[in-house]
Amino acid sequence: xxxxxxxxxxxxxxxxxxxxxxxxxxxxxxxxxxxxxxxxxxxxxxxxxxxxxxxxxxxxxxxxxxxxxxxxxxxxxxxxxxxxxxxxxxxxxxxxxxxxxxxxxxxxxxxxxxxxxxxxxxxxxxxxxxxxxxxxxxxxxxxxxxxxxxxxxxxxxxxxxxxxxxxxxxxxxxxxxxxxxxxxxxxxxxxxxxxxxxxxxxxxxxxxxxxxxxxxxxxxxxxxxxxxxxxxxxxxxxxxxxxxxxxxxxxxxxxxxxxxxxxxxxxxxxxxxxxxxxxxxxxxxxxxxxxxxxxxxxxxxxxxxxxxxxxxxxxxxxxxxxxxxxxxxxxxxxxxxxxxxxxxxxxxxxxxxxxxxxxxxxxxxxxxxxxxxxxxxxxxxxxxxxxxxxxxxxxxxxx
Numbered sequence: 001x002x003x004x005x006x007x008x009x010x011x012x013x014x015x016x017x018x019x020x021x022x023x024x025x026x027x028x029x030x031x032x033x034x035x036x037x038x039x040x041x042x043x044x045x046x047x048x049x050x051x052x053x054x055x056x057x058x059x060x061x062x063x064x065x066x067x068x069x070x071x072x073x074x075x076x077x078x079x080x081x082x083x084x085x086x087x088x089x090x091x092x093x094x095x096x097x098x099x100x101x102x103x104x105x106x107x108x109x110x111x112x113x114x115x116x117x118x119x120x121x122x123x124x125x126x127x128x129x130x131x132x133x134x135x136x137x138x139x140x141x142x143x144x145x146x147x148x149x150x151x152x153x154x155x156x157x158x159x160x161x162x163x164x165x166x167x168x169x170x171x172x173x174x175x176x177x178x179x180x181x182x183x184x185x186x187x188x189x190x191x192x193x194x195x196x197x198x199x200x201x202x203x204x205x206x207x208x209x210x211x212x213x214x215x216x217x218x219x220x221x222x223x224x225x226x227x228x229x230x231x232x233x234x235x236x237x238x239x240x241x242x243x244x245x246x247x248x249x250x251x252x253x254x255x256x257x258x259x260x261x262x263x264x265x266x267x268x269x270x271x272x273x274x275x276x277x278x279x280x281x282x283x284x285x286x287x288x289x290x291x292x293x294x295x296x297x298x299x300x301x302x303x304x305x306x307x308x309x310x311x312x313x314x315x316x317x318x319x320x321x322x323x324x325x326x327x328x329x330x331x332x333x334x335x336x337x338x339x340x341x342x343x344x345x346x347x348x349x350x351x352x353x354x355x356x357x358x359x360x361x362x363x364x365x366x367x368x369x370x371x372x373x374x375x376x377x378x379x380x381x382x383x384x385x386x387x388x389x390x391x392x393x394x395x396x397x398x399x
Contacts, residue, residue, distance in 0.1 A: 020122045027128035031098070034138035038090045039352075042141045046077075046093045053078040062218035070228050071215035072175050073143055090141070097137035100145035101128055107152035108323060114156040115288055115327040123326050132318055132344035139352075140312070147177035148316045154187065155295045155320065159288045163196045164203045171207025178229040179313055182306075185274045186298035189281035190291075240266065244309035245347040245362035253356050263307045270305035277301060280377040289327035293373055296320035300340075300370040311347035311359070314366060318344045321373070339369040 015023075049067040056064075058078045067074050076096050083092045105124050112120030127133055136142045154169035170187055173180035191201065212225055240259040241248040248266055252259040277298060286294060299317035303309050318340050325337035346362030 015119075015122050015126070017122070020125055023126045023129045027126075027134060030129065030131075030134045031138050034134065035091070035094070037139055039140050042090050042093050046141060047089045049074060050077045050080065050084075050089055050092060054081045054084050059214070059218055062215045062220050065220055065224045068228075068232060070175060070177070070212075071220065071225070072211050073146060073177075075214065076143075076146075093141045094138065097141050097143050097145070100143045100149070101133065101137045103149040104133070104145040104152075104319070107149040107156070108319065111152050111156040111159075111292070111323050112326060114159040115292065115323070117327055127319070127322075130318075130322070130341060132315060132341060132348060135345070135348050135352075136312060136315060140348075142312060144177070144179070144312050144315045147173045147180045148319055149173075150176070151180055151183050151316055152319060152323075155183075155292060158187070158190050158295075159291060161194075163191075163194070164200050166190075167201055167203035168207040171204040171209075172211060174204070175208045175211035178232060179316075182302040182313065183295060183299045183316055185277050185302065186281075186295045189278045189294075189298075192278065193282050240307050241309050243311035243347055243351040243359050244303065244313060245311070245343045245359060245366040246304040246309055247363065247367060248305075248307055248309070249356075249359055249363050253360060266305060266307035270302060270307075273301045273305050274298075277377065284377055284379075286376070289324055290376070292320055292324045292327065293376075296324060296340075297370070297373045297377070300366070300373060304366060304370055311344075311351045311362075314340070314344045314347070321369070336369060336372055339365050339372075343369065 045068070049069075052066045053061045053074065055061075058081050061078065062071065062074070073096075076099065077092075080092050080096055083095065087095065105127050108127050109120050109124035112123055117123065133145075136144055150169045150173035154166045154173065157163070157166035157169060166187065170180070170184075190196075212220075215225065216222060238260055240252050240262055243249065248259065248262065251262060281294065296317045299314070299320060303313045303317060321340045322337045325333040343362040343366035346358045346365065350356065350359035350362065
């Protein structure tokens with residue numbers, strides 16, 4: 001499988017409409033089966049936040065900080081206030097999560113369009129049937145799709161060289177969840193490689209600030225807004241990882257008492273890998289599909305090496321590697337996507353009760369996938385002289 005050398009004019013076969021219909025029905029069946037079930041987080045966190053927004057008058061509730069998520073998610077809870085009494089509170093939380101899933105489908109469609117994939121909408125409609133996606137929204141009631149979707153939109157903008165739009169989507173993603181920074185090395189590498197003017201970088205903080213304006217106008221203290229993510233970082237500070245399918249979960253299983261002391265090593269390793277990624281991206285050329293693969297690699301490296309990652313933090317890499325596989329249309333590419341999907345699914349089911357052995361399986365799958373995707377950057381130069389100029393050597397991956 002090659003990230004660059006693809007037969008001219010080749011494209012993956014589009015799934016037949018009847019296949020798409022079956023997959024959509026499978027997704028609907030999964031949602032129906034999961035609809036009655038709830039995890040403790042829904043009742044402990046999200047339902048009280050929703051009720052606070054309802055009882056304090058919707059937008060007026062933002063005059064006082066509430067909830068531990070940033071305001072953009074809380075806006076959605078406030079907008080869902082008319083559903084109070086129509087559905088149970090817990091089901092309202094799932095409705096908001098399904099809204100995020102719908103946005104995720106749209107973002108995948110946009111990315112596949114940027115990749116010139118025929119019948120992109122057919123592939124995009126299949127996304128909700130993926131186990132990791134449906135479990136995230138349909139059972140956990142989580143809204144990771146709300147930051148994953150704008151990250152994917154940013155990748156699509158990067159492929160089309162719409163750099164201001166790219167940075168703006170980055171700001172929107174961070175406004176929803178801090179986990180959006182997991183893909184930051186990719187955009188940093190692109191910005192440096194293409195010599196994007198620093199003024200265009202400001203679109204990211206501008207979009208982030210714009211997402212916070214409604215809360216600020218309602219009276220939310222600016223100092224509290226500025227420290228939301230710092231407070232979140234202190235959660236679960238005694239764990240090196242929480243069911244994340246990465247190397248630190250394995251370390252926690254082997255030496256649970258010693259593993260938390262590896263925080264500094266984990267942080268240094270992640271920073272080192274990020275620096276390596278950004279540097280190598282300056283000297284290796286990729287086509288559009290290959291760039292999507294590198295975006296997935298950035299998310300795999302950061303979520304795989306940073307400490308205190310959770311089982312859900314690989315969703316962005318999961319979606320990007322699936323888009324890469326669809327664009328390539330080869331069996332090895334789809335096998336790679338399946339490996340990442342298994343890793344995500346195993347981690348979530350391990351968290352849901354299947355336990356550490358399943359998480360360990362997921363970690364092994366994710367580590368293997370990361371090594372495969374990283375090979376184009378790790379291949380040494382063909383000669384002793386580093387590539388120069390604007391046309392560096394193409395990268396080839398043959399698993």
